[in-house]
Amino acid sequence: MAHPIFKIPILVFLFLFTSIPSISSHPFDPLSSLEIQIVTSTVKSKFTNIAQRLTFHYVGIEDPNKPDVLSWVANPRSPPLPRQAFVVVRANKQTHEFIVSLANGKGSIVSEHVYQGTGFPTLTLQEQEEAIEVSLKHQPFISSIEKRGLNISDVVGSAFSIGWYGEAQSETKRIVKVLFFYKESTVNVWLRPIEGIETTVDLDDMVLTELKDIHVSVMPKSEGTEYQASTMRPPFLAETKPILVNQPHGPSFVVRGHTVSWANWDFHLSFDMRVGVVISTASIYDIDQQKKRQVLYRGQISELFVPYQDPTEEWYYRTFMDAGEFGMGSSAVALEPHHDCPSNAMFFDAYHAGQDGTPVKLENAYCMFEKYAGDIAWRHTEAVIPGELIREVRREVSLVIRTITVIGNYDYILDWELKKCGTIKLSVSLTGIMEGKTTTYKHESEVKEEIYGLLVAPNTIGINHDHFITYYLDLDIDGQENSFQKLKLKSFRTDGSTPRKSYWSVVSEEVKKELDARLRPTEPVELHIVNPNKKTAVGNKVGYRLIPGPMAIPLLSEDDYPQIRGSLCDYDIWVTPYNKSEKWAGGMYVDRGHGDKTLTQITEQNRDINNKDIVLWHTIGFHHHPSQDEFPIMPTLTGGFELRPTNFFDRNPILKMRSP
Ligand SMILES: [Cu+2]
Incomplete structure (x- = not known):
C-alpha cells in the first residue's frame, strides 16, 4: 500500500480535472448522446412507410438567434434557451432537412424541407465502408484482382468523392469511386495503389454500377514504405533525453x-x-x-x-x-x-450521429x-x-x-x-x-x-x-x-x-x-x-x-x-x-x-x-x-x-x- 502522503496530490489532481456542471447549459452546448437519440428517433418516426434506406448525414445543434445567445451569455444564470437540432437525412433519393425541438426533453418537428438544389450531404463513414464492401465482394472485381496475380484478402479499398464536371443536376448521381490498395507486407497502403481498376458505387441504392478494368499497373515495392516503430531496424536516429511537462498544482483552466x-x-x-x-x-x-x-x-x-x-x-x-x-x-x-x-x-469526448441515427x-x-x-x-x-x-x-x-x-x-x-x-x-x-x-x-x-x-x-x-x-x-x-x-x-x-x-x-x-x-x-x-x-x-x-x-x-x-x-x-x-x-x-x-x-x-x-x-x-x-x-x-x-x-x-x- 502506498504511503498516504502520495495520495494527496493525486486526489487534488483528479478534482481539478473534473468538469463542474454549469448552472444553466450554454446555448451552443453540443447535443448530448441522449439528445441525439431523441432527435433521430423523432425524425425516424416521419419515415415509417419508406421501403428505401434512411441515412443520417448531419445531426447538430441548430444555432439559436444571436441576440438571444448574447443576452444569455451576459446573464448565464438565466434559464437556458430552448434547444433545437438541425438534421439532414437522405430518404427516397432526396435530401431532407429538419429542425427538431428538444423542449422538455421531448422531440418534436419544428420544420421540414426537401432540399432541391445541387449537391449532396456529407458522406457517412458507414456508407463509405459499405461501398468498399460491395466492391470487394463483386465477382468480376475479384476476377480482375486475381488476373493481376494479387490476393483478394490483401486488397483494401477507399471511397473517393468525385466532384462535378458540368453534368446537369438531373444527371448528377450520388456516387463515389472506390479505389484499391495492396496491404501485403506493409500497412502503408497509400503507396501501393492497384491502379487501372476502379468501381463506381451508387450510395443511395448501395449498388455497384460500374467496374473499370483499364490496365495493369506496376506495384511499387513494399520495402521502405513502413513507418511503424515495431518494423524499424538499426541504425536509429540519435536519441534526445526526456523532457517532462509538469504542472505540480494542476492546470490553470x-x-x-x-x-x-x-x-x-x-x-x-x-x-x-x-x-x-x-x-x-x-x-x-x-x-x-x-x-x-x-x-x-x-x-x-x-x-x-x-x-x-x-x-x-x-x-x-x-x-x-x-x-x-x-x-x-x-x-x-x-x-x-x-x-x-x-x-x-x-x-474531451464528443458525440455524433451514426448513419442509422x-x-x-x-x-x-x-x-x-x-x-x-x-x-x-x-x-x-x-x-x-x-x-x-x-x-x-x-x-x-x-x-x-x-x-x-x-x-x-x-x-x-x-x-x-x-x-x-x-x-x-x-x-x-x-x-x-x-x-x-x-x-x-x-x-x-x-x-x-x-x-x-x-x-x-x-x-x-x-x-x-x-x-x-x-x-x-x-x-x-x-x-x-x-x-x-x-x-x-x-x-x-x-x-x-x-x-x-x-x-x-x-x-x-x-x-x-x-x-x-x-x-x-x-x-x-x-x-x-x-x-x-x-x-x-x-x-x-x-x-x-x-x-x-x-x-x-x-x-x-x-x-x-x-x-x-x-x-x-x-x-x-x-x-x-x-x-x-x-x-x-x-x-x-x-x-x-x-x-x-x-x-x-x-x-x-x-x-x-x-x-x-x-x-x-x-x-x-x-x-x-x-x-x-x-x-x-x-x-x-x-x-x-x-x-x-x-x-x-x-x-x-x-x-x-x-x-x-
Ligand atoms: Cu499535401
Whole structure:
C-alpha cells in the first residue's frame, strides 16, 4: 500500500480535472448522446412507410438567434434557451432537412424541407465502408484482382468523392469511386495503389454500377514504405533525453460544462460533426477597464479544398472538399495522451450521429492544454543607464485546443491557441501519407514527359496538389457593430528639407461593401476589424488585426470545374454581414455540388458591411509539390495565422503579468 502522503496530490489532481456542471447549459452546448437519440428517433418516426434506406448525414445543434445567445451569455444564470437540432437525412433519393425541438426533453418537428438544389450531404463513414464492401465482394472485381496475380484478402479499398464536371443536376448521381490498395507486407497502403481498376458505387441504392478494368499497373515495392516503430531496424536516429511537462498544482483552466475560463479568457468549446472544434462567445478580461470584453462570437473551419493536379483519366476527379464531403468532426480520431497532446492535457469526448441515427462516442476527440515552449511574452534589457542593469522578461504560457482529423491518407492537426496578450493563433499542420501514383519509371533521368508531380521513390510519383482551408471568424470586437479597414502602406516623397528622400505611411480605407472586401494582398496592407463606436483613451478605434497565413494562389483556370466549386481560394480575405445561415465557403451541399452557393455567390449580394455585425473569412493555402523527404510518411508542415489585438487595449495588456 502506498504511503498516504502520495495520495494527496493525486486526489487534488483528479478534482481539478473534473468538469463542474454549469448552472444553466450554454446555448451552443453540443447535443448530448441522449439528445441525439431523441432527435433521430423523432425524425425516424416521419419515415415509417419508406421501403428505401434512411441515412443520417448531419445531426447538430441548430444555432439559436444571436441576440438571444448574447443576452444569455451576459446573464448565464438565466434559464437556458430552448434547444433545437438541425438534421439532414437522405430518404427516397432526396435530401431532407429538419429542425427538431428538444423542449422538455421531448422531440418534436419544428420544420421540414426537401432540399432541391445541387449537391449532396456529407458522406457517412458507414456508407463509405459499405461501398468498399460491395466492391470487394463483386465477382468480376475479384476476377480482375486475381488476373493481376494479387490476393483478394490483401486488397483494401477507399471511397473517393468525385466532384462535378458540368453534368446537369438531373444527371448528377450520388456516387463515389472506390479505389484499391495492396496491404501485403506493409500497412502503408497509400503507396501501393492497384491502379487501372476502379468501381463506381451508387450510395443511395448501395449498388455497384460500374467496374473499370483499364490496365495493369506496376506495384511499387513494399520495402521502405513502413513507418511503424515495431518494423524499424538499426541504425536509429540519435536519441534526445526526456523532457517532462509538469504542472505540480494542476492546470490553470476551469471547465464548467463546455465553458472554459483560463487566465484572462472566457469562451465556449464545442465540437461539430462537420467542422470539428468550434470556439464561441470568447471574451477577454481587461484589467484596466475591469471588465470582460467581447472578441469572437464564433470561429470554426468552414471548408478544406484539396485539388490534385493530375488531369488524367484516373486522377482528374480528385478535388476534395473535406469538411462538406467527409466531415472534419466525424473524421476526427481519438487523441493519444502524452503523444498527440502533452502530459498536462485534458481530453474531451464528443458525440455524433451514426448513419442509422445512433449516437457514436468519439473518445478523446479534442484536448486542451497549457503550453510553455520556452517562448518569451515580452522582454527588455536596458543597457544605456550607467551603473544599472535592468532586465525584465516574461514567459509565454498559452492555452491550446487541439483536434486531429484524418481524411484517408492525410492527417490534419488543427490548433487554436489563446494568448494572454489577446492574440488568437490558428494553425493547421499537415502530416500523414502522400497519395502515390504508380509509374514504370525508377529514376528521374528516365522521365521525359509530364508526370504531374515528382518521382519520390522507384515506381512512385507524389502528385502535385493544394490544401486551401477557409476559416469562418465571426469577430465581435467589443460589441457587434464592426467595420473592416485596409491600412495600405504607401510610399511618399519628402519635401527635401532633410537628407531623406522618402518614407512610408498608412492610408486607411474603410470598406463599405462585400465586394470591396475581397482581397488577395499583393502590396503591404494591414487588415483591421475595428469597432468604430469604441475608442481608446487617446482616440483610436478599438480593433483586432489579421496577420494572414500562408497564401496560395489558385492556379486552375477560372472555368475549370474544381475551381468553380473551390472558389473559396479566389481570395484570401472575405467579409460578409452576419447571417446565421451563411457558414459554408464551398456551399452547404458540396458533394457533387455545382459551386452555386459558395462564398463567391454569398458576397455577390454586395451588402453593406460598414459598422455592421460582420464575419471575416480567411483562406490559407499550401501548394504541395511533394518531395522525397515526405516519403514514406510526411514530417509535419505547419501554417497558420493570428488575430492580434490592435488598439484594443490602452496599453500592453500583459504589463502586469507576473511570470509563472
Ligand atoms: Cu499535401
